[in-house]
Amino acid sequence: MERRGALMLKRLVITVVVGAISPCAVAAERTAVLIVSATSVVTSLDAHDARLLFLGHPVRVAGHVLVPLRNLSDARLEQVFLQNLVAMTSTGYDRYVLRLALQQGRPRPREFGDSGALLAALTVSPLAVTYTWDSEIRGNPDVRIVRVLWRE
């Protein structure tokens, strides 16, 4: 009986540990957010302007044209960006941005595959806007959240 009880306890401990460190548990807390530099003039950005910004259209705040930065460091974040921010498929977005670049000469949003480089570029540019997981910037005084894009 004692042996059986010890075995059940062992299973319970393993279950709790695995559940605590599993991706689901982590993912449940993930939130995709739109961020700017702490020194940015941007205090808020509605969904329409955010969409226009990342589609390549000029968006002005206090007379300044904002600069979009794309975060390609995480595949899931890229899916959130496409579904919740620009509301397009990957092909549709690329086609749209390319069409603007070719027809109107609009610059494509700069792309970053490394989140560190992205945050560095963001902090030095008060007009830059990007998106990331809130866990990436938790406790970072150099950035400011202006919008929640998605909650898991």
Add this chain to the structure above:
Amino acid sequence: MARVTDSLWLRVALATLAVNAVLIPSLYYRVSQVVATGQSENFVGQVRTYARLIADELEIDDALDHPERLALLLDSVILSGGGVFAEIQDANQRYRSLIAPRNDTVYTGDDFAFGGGGDQIYYLSLPINRPEHDATLRVGFDESATHAQIAETKRQMLLALAVFAGLSMLLAIWFARIVTKPVRDIQARSRRVASGAYDEHILVRTSVAEIRDLAQDLESMRTLLTGVNSRLRAEIREREVAEASRMALEQRLAVSQRLETVGTLAGGVAHEFNNLLTPILLLTENALDDLTTDHPARADLARVAATARRARKLVHDVLTFSRGFGTERAQPISLGEIVTDACDLLASQLASHGIAIQREIAVRPVMVSGDANLLHQVVTNLLVNADHAMNDVGGVIIVRVDTTVGEDDADAGPVPYACVEVIDTGHGMDETTTNRVFEPFFTTRQVGHGTGLGLSVAHGIITSMHGKIRVTSQAGVGSTFRVLIPQLEEQSNAVA
């Protein structure tokens, strides 16, 4: 079996089948991917855009502050957007459309790709960013229609590819038939030409230019070869005729040389024998003149004289064969009259043997230069010879007199001849006998029934008249003697 497996149409069909077996599955797989991707991207793009529009509306509108308007907005998602699920999660409140076709649907998390979750519903959620609300819009759209559309497109594509495969096979076989049919036609015609049907044209009706050109080339070759073949056949025929003529001439030359040799020998012997007979006959006649009529030796001497005279006649005949007659005795004579006289003379004798004479004598005079008596003797000898040949069975002897342009020495060419033909239906002769028939003392008759000089004498007479005497015979059928004597020059000119 090998002929079937080697046939072009089967190989083309198999090649087409192999190409289709590789091409069609890969084509189907690739196009299916393109179709599925296109349809799913279209679906995802539309639902994302639509959801974004609803979320934007909620952000700028005050629907969240009025539950009744929120319900209408969620209903419009179901009604206008084709959704199957629409709800707002705002703090602890949850608002949900009640007209959703599947109210038991449970939000299971966002789908970021078409077909995700395996529940045929594409879920997505968008936070509503308003200061006084921490809300989230959750909507779900039915994927089954798009799945069905993709499946239907695949089915139609599969059907189209199957039709394509079938048609391509049929086209391949049809094309192979178009090629092989004229080729087989050409082959059949070529074989007929090869088997001797040189007039068979190797032309085929086909729309394939290469095969048409091939047929024309073969036809040209056939025409060329046929011409060459005809020339070769003509040359071979000419050579055969020339060879036959040469052999006949050689045979005649051999016979002539043999007759000349025999004639020379016989003439020499006859001359010497005649010299021996002259004193025998002269002295015997003198002795008879000296003896009285009742002298007992007179009868014996008379018999010696008679025998000597017969011997002189024999010698005379031999000399006639070997030397002919003197041209100084030649005079114009009508060949028809000579033949008629000879026939008249022998008609009764022949009739007694059951033999009739059928005379076919030219109406116009056929004149030659020669000795009438000797020529008469020739015709008589020929008739007697025919009489002997037909003695046992009887029949009709055809005697024909006419003119002809016949053979002569190669240098002289064809010359006009007077011709006498004596045709019997007797027992005939074999080739050996025919070749020796003009030799002196050669006879097939029994001993005592002929001297074997008749035809020899006739040959000598005709030869001395610059003529020719020919015989053709077939054992059991009969013989034809043909005497050719040059016509008188005046007459031949007149005829010409």
